[in-house]
Amino acid sequence: MTKKIKLGAFLPGGGQHIAAWRHPEAPADGATSFEFHRKLAQTAERGLFDAYFLADNLSVGLGGREGGNAKIAGFEPVTLFAALAPLTTHLGFIATASTTYEEPYTLARKFASLDLLSNGRAGWNVVTSAGDETARNFNRETQPAHAERYERAREHVETVKALWDSWEDDAFIRDKTTGRFFDAARVHDVNHRGKHFSVKGPLNVPRPIQGHPVVVQAGQSEDGRRLAAATAEVIFTAHQNLSSAQEFYRDIKARVRRAGRNPEHVLIMPGVAPFVGRTEEEARSKYERLNDLIVPEDGVALLNGLTGGTLDLTGYPLDGPLPVSQETEGMKSRQALIRKIADEHGFTIRQLYQWIATARGHYTVVGSVEQVADQLEEWFRNEAADGFNILPPWLPGALDDFVDLVIPELQRRGLFRTAYEGRTLRENLGLPRPENPWTQSRGAVQAAE
Amino acid sequence: MTKKIKLGAFLPGGGQHIAAWRHPEAPADGATSFEFHRKLAQTAERGLFDAYFLADNLSVGLGGREGGNAKIAGFEPVTLFAALAPLTTHLGFIATASTTYEEPYTLARKFASLDLLSNGRAGWNVVTSAGDETARNFNRETQPAHAERYERAREHVETVKALWDSWEDDAFIRDKTTGRFFDAARVHDVNHRGKHFSVKGPLNVPRPIQGHPVVVQAGQSEDGRRLAAATAEVIFTAHQNLSSAQEFYRDIKARVRRAGRNPEHVLIMPGVAPFVGRTEEEARSKYERLNDLIVPEDGVALLNGLTGGTLDLTGYPLDGPLPVSQETEGMKSRQALIRKIADEHGFTIRQLYQWIATARGHYTVVGSVEQVADQLEEWFRNEAADGFNILPPWLPGALDDFVDLVIPELQRRGLFRTAYEGRTLRENLGLPRPENPWTQSRGAVQAAE
Numbered sequence: 001m002t003k004k005i006k007l008g009a010f011l012p013g014g015g016q017h018i019a020a021w022r023h024p025e026a027p028a029d030g031a032t033s034f035e036f037h038r039k040l041a042q043t044a045e046r047g048l049f050d051a052y053f054l055a056d057n058l059s060v061g062l063g064g065r066e067g068g069n070a071k072i073a074g075f076e077p078v079t080l081f082a083a084l085a086p087l088t089t090h091l092g093f094i095a096t097a098s099t100t101y102e103e104p105y106t107l108a109r110k111f112a113s114l115d116l117l118s119n120g121r122a123g124w125n126v127v128t129s130a131g132d133e134t135a136r137n138f139n140r141e142t143q144p145a146h147a148e149r150y151e152r153a154r155e156h157v158e159t160v161k162a163l164w165d166s167w168e169d170d171a172f173i174r175d176k177t178t179g180r181f182f183d184a185a186r187v188h189d190v191n192h193r194g195k196h197f198s199v200k201g202p203l204n205v206p207r208p209i210q211g212h213p214v215v216v217q218a219g220q221s222e223d224g225r226r227l228a229a230a231t232a233e234v235i236f237t238a239h240q241n242l243s244s245a246q247e248f249y250r251d252i253k254a255r256v257r258r259a260g261r262n263p264e265h266v267l268i269m270p271g272v273a274p275f276v277g278r279t280e281e282e283a284r285s286k287y288e289r290l291n292d293l294i295v296p297e298d299g300v301a302l303l304n305g306l307t308g309g310t311l312d313l314t315g316y317p318l319d320g321p322l323p324v325s326q327e328t329e330g331m332k333s334r335q336a337l338i339r340k341i342a343d344e345h346g347f348t349i350r351q352l353y354q355w356i357a358t359a360r361g362h363y364t365v366v367g368s369v370e371q372v373a374d375q376l377e378e379w380f381r382n383e384a385a386d387g388f389n390i391l392p393p394w395l396p397g398a399l400d401d402f403v404d405l406v407i408p409e410l411q412r413r414g415l416f417r418t419a420y421e422g423r424t425l426r427e428n429l430g431l432p433r434p435e436n437p438w439t440q441s442r443g444a445v446q447a448a449e
Numbered sequence: 450m451t452k453k454i455k456l457g458a459f460l461p462g463g464g465q466h467i468a469a470w471r472h473p474e475a476p477a478d479g480a481t482s483f484e485f486h487r488k489l490a491q492t493a494e495r496g497l498f499d500a501y502f503l504a505d506n507l508s509v510g511l512g513g514r515e516g517g518n519a520k521i522a523g524f525e526p527v528t529l530f531a532a533l534a535p536l537t538t539h540l541g542f543i544a545t546a547s548t549t550y551e552e553p554y555t556l557a558r559k560f561a562s563l564d565l566l567s568n569g570r571a572g573w574n575v576v577t578s579a580g581d582e583t584a585r586n587f588n589r590e591t592q593p594a595h596a597e598r599y600e601r602a603r604e605h606v607e608t609v610k611a612l613w614d615s616w617e618d619d620a621f622i623r624d625k626t627t628g629r630f631f632d633a634a635r636v637h638d639v640n641h642r643g644k645h646f647s648v649k650g651p652l653n654v655p656r657p658i659q660g661h662p663v664v665v666q667a668g669q670s671e672d673g674r675r676l677a678a679a680t681a682e683v684i685f686t687a688h689q690n691l692s693s694a695q696e697f698y699r700d701i702k703a704r705v706r707r708a709g710r711n712p713e714h715v716l717i718m719p720g721v722a723p724f725v726g727r728t729e730e731e732a733r734s735k736y737e738r739l740n741d742l743i744v745p746e747d748g749v750a751l752l753n754g755l756t757g758g759t760l761d762l763t764g765y766p767l768d769g770p771l772p773v774s775q776e777t778e779g780m781k782s783r784q785a786l787i788r789k790i791a792d793e794h795g796f797t798i799r800q801l802y803q804w805i806a807t808a809r810g811h812y813t814v815v816g817s818v819e820q821v822a823d824q825l826e827e828w829f830r831n832e833a834a835d836g837f838n839i840l841p842p843w844l845p846g847a848l849d850d851f852v853d854l855v856i857p858e859l860q861r862r863g864l865f866r867t868a869y870e871g872r873t874l875r876e877n878l879g880l881p882r883p884e885n886p887w888t889q890s891r892g893a894v895q896a897a898e
Contacts, residue, residue, distance in 0.1 A: 021623070021630065028623035028630075032655055034566040038535070058554065060636075060653045068628045072636075073616065073655050079562040082531035086487070101552065105507065105586040113528040117483040136649035137554040167522065174470070174477035179517045179744040181470065181477075187509075187521075200585035204509045206481055206522050295628040 005380050005415050006267055006387025006429055008053045008094065008236070009044040011395065013037050014070040016273060018302050018357040019293035020394035021070035030395060031074045034083065040395060041084045044091055047403035048417050050428050051092030051123060053216075053236070053389060054080070058101055059134040068298035069305075078110050085118035092425030094123035094216050094234075099156035100149050101129055101138045104192075104199055107156075108163035111213045112205035120209030120424030123234070124160075125216040126227070128153050130334075131308035143308075150223035152196045157215065157231045159197050162190045164212050165436045166202030188438050210426045211434040220248070220333035229255035233431050234267045236389050238361040240341060245270050245363075245384035265431055267386040270379065271362030273393050276372050276401040283366045290393055291354050299353030306360060307335040318350040337361045358393055373409040380415065454829050454864050455716055455836025455878055457502045457543065457685070458493040460844065462486050463519040465722060467751050467806040468742035469843035470519035479844060480523045483532065489844060490533045493540055496852035497866050499877050500541030500572060501533070502665075502685070502838060507550055508583040517747035518754075527559050534567035541874030543572035543665050543683075548605035549598050550578055550587045553641075553648055556605075557612035560662045561654035569658030569873030572683070573609075574665040575676070577602050579783075580757035592757075599672035601645045606664065606680045608646050611639045613661050614885045615651030637887050659875045660883040669697070669782035678704035682880050683716045685838050687786060687810040689793070694719050694812075694833035714880055716835040719828065720811030722842050725850040729817050736815045739842055740803050748802030755809060756784040767799040786810045807842055822858040829864065 014021050014031030021028055030036045044052050054077040081093035093114065097107055107124075115122035128149035135143040144152070171186035190201030217232035219225065228235050229252060239245035248270075253263040277283030296318060304311050316323055322342045325335070338361060342352050358364050365375050379385040392398030410416035422428050463470050463480030470477050479485045493501050503526040530542035542563065546556055556573075564571035577598035584592040593601070620635035639650030666681035668674065677684050678701060688694035697719075702712040726732030745767060753760045765772055771791045774784070787810060791801045807813050814824050828834040841847030859865035871877050 019628070022625045022628060024625075028625055029621070032565060032621075034535070034568075057653065059649075060651055068630050070623075070630045072631065073653050075565065076558045076562040076654065079527060079531045079559050080566065082528045083535050083566045086483070086532050087535060102555065103550065103587055106551065109525045110528050113525040116481060116524065117529065117532045119483075133649070136647075138552055139647045172478070174519075176471045176473075176477055179468070179471060179742070179747070181517050181519045182521065198585075198588045200508075200582070202509055204506065204522050205525070293628070298628070 002414065004417055005376065005410060006269060007049045007416070008051045008269055008387070008389040009047075009049045009399065010053045010055070010271070010389055010391045011037075011040045011044065011399065012054060012071065013040070013074060013395070015394045016359065016391040017290050017393040018069070018298055019290060019295070022293040023290060023394040023397065025397050026394055031070050034075075034080075036395075037075070037080060038084060038087055040399065041088050041091060043396060043399055043403055045088050047407050048420060049091060049390075050387070051094045051425055052081070052084070053094040053125065054096060055125075056096035056098070056127070057134070058098060058129055059131065059137050068295040069301065078114055081122075082114055082117060085114065085121060090121075090420040090423075090428070092121045092123055092214070092428065093118060094125050094214065096125040096127050098127055098129040099153040100144060101134070104156055104159040104163060104197055105203070108160040108203055109205050111160075112164060112203060112208045115208035115210055115213045116205065120426065122208070122210070123214035123216050123425055125218065125236070126153060126157055126231070127218070133309055146221070147223060150219075150227055153227055154230065155194045155196045157227075159190070159192045159194070159199055161212055162192060163199070163201055163203040164208055165438060166190055167207045168436055168439045169207055172206065186438070207436065210424050211436070214425050214429065214431060220337070224333060225252060225255060228252060229259050229261075229266075233265060234269060234429065237268060237270050238337060239270050239363055239384075240344070240361075241363075242379060242382065242384055245379060246382065249383050249385065267429060267431070269387045269389045270385050271359065271389045271391050272376070273359030273362050273364045273391045274372050274398065274402055274406065275364070275366040275393060276398070276405050277368060278405075280366070280368050280371060283368060287358070287366045291357065294354060294357050296350070299357060300349065302357060303338065303349075303353055306356065307338065310335055311338070313349055316349060319348045322347075322349060322352065334361065359391055362391055369405045369409050372406055373413065376410065377413065377415060451863065453866055454825065454859060455718060456498045456865070457500045457718055457836070457838040458496075458498045458848065459502045459504070459720070459838055459840045460486075460489045460493065460848065461503060461520060462489070462523060462844070464843045465808065465840040466739050466842040467518070467747055468739060468744070471742040472739065472843040472846065474846050475843050480519050483524075483529075486524070486529060487533060487536055489848065490537050490540060492845060492848055492852055494537050496856050497869060498540060498839075499836070500543045500874055501530070502543040502574065503529070503545060504574075505545035505547070505576070506583070507547060507578055508580065508586050517744040518750065527563055530571075531563055531566060534563065534570060539570075539869040539872075539877070541570045541572055541663070541877065542567060543574050543663065545574040545576050547576055547578040548602040549593060550583070553605050553608040553612060553646055554652070557609040557652055558654055560609075561613060561652060561657045564657035564659055564662045565654065569875065571657070571659070572663035572665050572874055574667065574685070575602060575606055575680070576667070582758055595670070596672060599668075599676055602676055603679065604643045604645050606676075608639070608641045608643070608648050610661055611641060612648070612650055612652040613657055614887060615639055616656045617885055617888045618656055621655065635887070656885065659873050660885065663874050663878065663880060669786070673782060674701060674704060677701060678708050678710075678715075682714060683718060683878065686717060686719050688719050688812055688833075689790060689810075690812075691828060691831065691833055694828060695831065698832050698834065716878060716880070718836045718838045719834050720808065720838045720840050721825070722808030722811050722813045722840045723821050723847065723851055723855065724813070724815040724842060725821050725847070725854050726817060727854075729815075729820060732815045732817060736807070740806065743803060743806050745799070748806060749798065751806060752787065752798075752802055755805065756787065759784055760787070762798055765798060768797045771796075771798060771801065783810065808840055811840055818854045818858050821855050822862065825855075825859065826862065826864060
């Protein structure tokens, strides 16, 4: 079997593009409609996607508070995915959750529960939740510094993994005759005492079906890359062109190798926002139609929201350039990325938000079925991507286009599965099930005897 | 329409009785089987129960760590209920969550999400999570003092309610033509600054379908009663006899009245563990059969676990009396209740755990269909109960018995519904939808103009 493209689907009910909710075929209440999310999950499963992915924010900040922002309110991702899991059978669910504002015990527990009830289809996208607006919902005035957030994240992830391992896979006996339900020698305290957390354990949920839910990361800063290389199994990333994606791909794979991990077990999946038509012209008209729906104040608010409130453009002329940067402790990687796009294209503020509105810094592909498939194939074959996180700009139309038009073309080229390979998210992604260190050390002792 | 009995179903997959998992017809892995919980939910809905209720614990402590404890691991309740919601249409879901170890923003968000995706069927059982074993999973050595936990709980509940109210019901416009998605004048910061929390808001989930998920409480201590009278709409409680239940009922209703609330909008639902037979003899043999399955060490561990680890009976003879109490900061009400039972009956340790194993301090009814219905009717007609939280001692058998035998008898007597009255949990319980204070004050201003 040759290597195949892996695919995530980023499907917030309100759509990816800032004006997606205004699209004639989009439900205006998609962001808060459970029925619509159910339909999206079922379409993604029909398209044989590996996973449904949702970002998350712990405040109304994302995209600004202006009246046109359809992303201002929605579902908490783990709760939503739990509800979608029994309505699907193979699709994975990658939920975003914060290491800065959640406790390891609580987080380990809800992801272990999601993995258990979905029969091994859970993934955790680890984020550190930038922005003072979020901090103010959690007893703080300002967010912790960037480096401190990442230091805490590393300790958090290790603690969560230790909690998932606190039960060995064979700890449960459940012998009705003897009355022994579990083997106390196969359940272990965690006894973590670190700089940020102190957690005794064990967890009160069995070891997840997958061993660990799949650990996902998306940081692009130096701190983010370091965390990803040390802990992540899937990395979402945003690049505007092949060479930038290749630089990132090679850098991460080298870091992973240096960390003593197998680079094949860390999948790099850049985001792609596809506008697909039967012809290039049809695709281009879909692209323009959506951009025409952006309300200018919403566009400006989007730029600020995307950078965690560190890029306030109020008062600057829309048809002038981006003002000079101030150093902040906000979302460093996002602000740098946005400035790079503006510089490369010589964009005004208006042109910039139109560009960003589509894909928020991810790669926008506008073209015929063959052209879109060509782009994906080029990135996949040239060390830029192990797969892609597909961000349909509006819903359900752009997802339907991808599933009905692009997926069959990728299959024809032998680049994508024609049926799910496995039962769990991990099996479909081709990632190994983590061994339990407690079980491993018991095996080592027995082997030595 | 005359007043009807309200019914909750307490259905942990492992059963209520400590030896429930050893029952021949119980699945040994019920506690961690999603399919089994789905079956229980569907049976409860067939029985027209108001709600499925689950307790919760933030450590493996409950019931002890001995090898016979089937309750040592299970699902996180909100995650589980989210998955069950789309598989049912009328059944409510009351999940327990902690004010001591969760943040108001996170908690408000997940319950609002559960309410949204279930179309208004969520309830929150407010607990303060006793026990040092739990504290040690959350960066502490010992738990906060009893009074401090309750003080924090009160501030927590108020903050959560304010977050649920941060969006007015009609805040969403979603006008595709103008691009206005919401009315910024109808979304409000919370700006809470208290002793325990500081939360800016607004929440990033719309106001729940029910206004607020139904707020449930179960504290029986003085602090617990005060909190319940101030904030709860449903109160779960444990009583061994009619007069004790009446005392509690009258005390709470009087406190509610003094707090300026309508006593009819606070439902008191004692726990009842029913062993039902076609004859009394059949019921009694079901009772004895289950008690014969208890492993002694598990019985002793149960008593300690129930009191948050404050009743360590290791080394005391099983056929001797309960040793004298030490004052603790643990679960005051639970320890007092357990001692009272031992005193009243003159129980040895063994007799005590056998008694407790069945219902953990709740009322055990063993009898024919008519006898069980008589007991419920007596309590309901004599100011002891507005309804009951039914705790089937083993599953699925004792739930099936109740649904197939007792429910029809209660319906024949006109004491229980024959179809769901409403669409939401609140409507079925006969509780009003809370008004939004922001909308109310706007109405008052308009009326004055």
